[in-house]
Amino acid sequence: MAEPVPKPLVKIEPGRSPAAAQAVESYPVEEIADKARRGRDALYPFSDLDAYGRALLGADIARRDATRFSTLDELVLLPPIFTPRRLEAMEALGREPYFSDVSLETTIGGFRSRLPLTMASMGSTEAAHAAGAALGRGAAEAGIPMGLGENVATVWGYSTRSQARMPSFKERLFAYLDRIADDRGGVVIQQSVEDATDELWNQVYTDPDVEPFVRKGLIGFEVKLGQGAKPGLGGETKVSRDVARSLKGTYYFPEDPEALDRDLYERHSAPGTYTEAILRAQLRSLRNNFPRVRLWIKAGPFRDLLSLFRVAAQERIDAVLVDGKEGGTGMSPAIALKDLGLPALACLKRIADARVEGLRTPYVLSGRLYDGGHAVKALCLGATAVAFGRPFLIAARVGGEAGIRNFLESTAVEMRMLVSSLGKYRVADLASEDVGSLDRALADALNVPFVYA
């Protein structure tokens, strides 16, 4: 049996803060790890004898959920008996369709993708960065787009390693680009306020090694307007003293690494100041400066998401990723986890509203989404794709690239099964008719049936 999944994957130390520990403890690590180990076999509780026995005895195989707000788990998918789309599929195939006939191939923000799924941007924090190479190779081989988070170049070096034990920005970038196949996927690169000081995007855009991939349309830049776990706050993490010293002038350190001797130092980056006019001008100047890359926006769970969606549509942004308050692996203050921002399901409601308004920008939803059910429900309500973060970290820790491959294979099978059960064979056909709510207030808000009514 493979080794157990170590807790440090999730960067909050249990015990230090009860609220944070609760969020960590409730995460279905083992469930994801099992998929990463065993691929599609992990989809069935009875796939080995021992588990079969326990499942029969009534062991808890339900997904744990300790959050106090509504999640996508309060929605169910509603397969119908009468399935005109299945008839269409049957006509095309000349036989009864199976779940394996579902096409998951899609386009997300200008990139072709084998699944309606992206690897969420993971940045410079050590848990993500140390696994960076496996993450990049895994996503590239799976043919899905990958985000490359902020501060990586500033903290770990652009092409030369700032710390011998850690990869540089370009090593992470090319872990992906070197494995890209059939021009599926693409890399979306973030730039923090601090990265901007070093002109990261300009450096990427003028890099002869990256140029062929720019030309093929496989590079995007992602304007980060916040993240799920801490909307309105900048990036927070902890770094060692030598790292802190080298970054002292660029980030905010409450404790001076020159003057005080500590194991770790809090490192804060600025959230960035925006008005609608500033954002619009910034997006335009990005289009001007980097006409050959895709432009994505990553938004945190802000109350004015719909206004942002309108600006993004007017400025022809390639995709907007919306990260619900459950999202983010970095060091977030427990009070932020508890009290800041909209849950992912509330973000999905804004996406559904945007569709009603006729906005056509691709939206990618993230925030504690980790299985095919979450993905299909999000798509039913208007998302173009979903982004997973932590599941990939767990899968990479369990089995490296193979872990990611297995995890994605099982997730893809889950999606195919669910989509086909709805009598549909293309993800584009999913609609709000396919989903119902277990809660009446939620049903009203999302304009979907209350299943008990």
Next chain:
Amino acid sequence: MQRVLRIQASLGTAIREYLDGQGFTELLPPIIGPVTDPGIRGAKQATINFYGREYKVMSSAILYKQMMAASLGRVYFFSPNVRLEPLETATTGRHLVEFVQVDVEEAGATLEDAMRRAEGLVAHVWEHAKTRLGDELAASGRTLNGASVPFRRLAYGEALEVLSKLGREVPYGVEIPWDDEELLSRQFREPFFIHDYPRGSRGFYDREDPDRPGMLRDFDLLYPEGYGEAISGAEREFEYAKVIARLRETGENPSKYEWYLDMLREGIPPSAGFGIGVERLTRFVCGLEAVWQARPYPKVAGVFSP
């Protein structure tokens, strides 16, 4: 080549003649500084290690000339600039990594003043080329059309309409892409202006029209016959609060521009000005295929050359 360089030297003389005659003071150009112009369309700034701190090689000396105009009124310098351009610019015929622009700035001037000054300068150089360089140009088989003042003016929106009629759709809000600009320039036999670019399409220092939010008080002057951009100019933002908000368009922390912001906080007068690329002027006057033919030891994006 020798002929091109002789013509270039003579064009430089004509530029100085005109500006000196208008009461401008020529200053020595700063080459390095803690910050430089971030509004350089995808190019990367060149950096040097300045005693342990990173300094920038001027991508343009815009920030300095604004301050110098505050002190001396009418100023200009022949400013060497370095921009590590994206590789795609290697074949546009219009981009050099190292080039010289004549940076002109005038305190108290408006957009209209700057456009007239640019027009006057180009018309003077044009006349100089026709009367004093006629033989050299004839020997290269180059004939210059007229340059009758005032030059034609197109608002940005009108320029997009012209392009649209030619089958090129440029989305509102972006600077006109190079190949579209070339096509537009081919429609004209004499130099012409494009003015009033929308906010976001240009550098943070181009002033937003207080009466028309979202619209900048700026312009380009374009050569005809497909040669494209000659001059970029504008009235400048000079009020601290406006500049700090505009600076966010670059996505940077304004603290980086500390010295500049300190000056603005103390207060500087409004000004307007422009820059004219010397190699592009030479290319146009001589009718050269590419701008790299218009200077000694040219540096083109990604090409290793002496």
